[in-house]
Amino acid sequence: MLFLIIFIAIFLIINWTRPFYSDRNKEILVSDESKCFSEDAKSIIYNKNRAEAVLLIHGFPTTPKMYTYAAKRLDEAGYDAYAPLIPTFGSNIKDFEKTNYTQWFTFICSYYEDLRKKYKKLYVLGISMGGAMTLDIGEKYSNTPLAPDRIIAISSPVAYNNIRFGIYTNLSAMLAPTAALFIKNINARIVYSRPESNDGNEDWNGYGGTFIKQGLSLAAAFDRIRHNLKRIAVPMYVMHDKNDQTVPFKNLAVIEMYCHDYIYVKREVEMKGDFKHSHHSLLMYHSVQKEYMDDIISFLRGSYDRKEK
Secondary structure (H helix, E strand, O other): OHHHHHHHHHHHHHHHHOOOOOOOOOOOOOOOHHHOOOHHHOOEEEOOOOOEEEEEEOOOOEOHHHHHHHHHHHHHOOOEEEEOOOOOOOOOHHHHOOOOHHHHHHHHHHHHHHHHHHOOEEEEEEEOHHHHHHHHHHHHHOOOOOOOOEEEEEOOOOOOEEOOOOEEOOHHHHHHHHHOOOOOEEEEEEEOOOOOOOOOHHHOOEEEEEEHHHHHHHHHHHHHHHHOHHHOOOOEEEEEEOOOOOOOOHHHHHHHHHHHHHEEEEEEEOOOOOOOOOOOOHHHOOOOHHHHHHHHHHHHOOOOOOOOO
């Protein structure tokens, strides 16, 4: 009996802490949007050779379509806007299953560095995984000549299941390291739209289902990003909905804990209404996107440079 208890304890600890996981595939991803499952999955770009630009990083496992409104608003406000499709997203599930966070972020860093060399001022905005990548960019480039001028991180995860911070995104993910040895995904499929949803979320597209190894890769990346948050040294705008059903709201407090000195704007929002969505992809939602983008553009223009507390 004691042996069984010890075995179960070791099994749970290994699955919780993922000590043996690392992103092994480091192959450089190349963009090929001819493989997109829909025109709606492709990159959104407003390039008018202006002095300032915004890089918008999409979430997991969606596409740049989530920024249709935001990119247009940024263009109208006088910024070039780039929402690239990360390779293997929005295209072929079999290709996607072979990739990981390290590869996705390497692609985004290369894209970012190309833009940084071109623009006098460059800002980065991300939602969900894109928000985590935005923080990652802040950590990687702060205090270097390639530092972003400002960053906006929305609904950003920095912990998946974490006892210390009381964050439990999905407890069944404790079994992921073991499950990944036997299965690649659960009910993986292409999602062209969500007609059962509303408030703009019906336009969401990407992949549906559960991707075991990609989820492990993300969880490991969130741990690293959280540990490095103190490296960020650029003005920050952070936002999270209190009723987010995808990324727990408590992630915002963790970000504030480590980045307090550089958070110029913190928005704890709470959408009210009969919405059939997860209160997560905030800039997609018709009921709030104008208000939120007005606020973000004000931040980009320096309106909040006397830091809000």
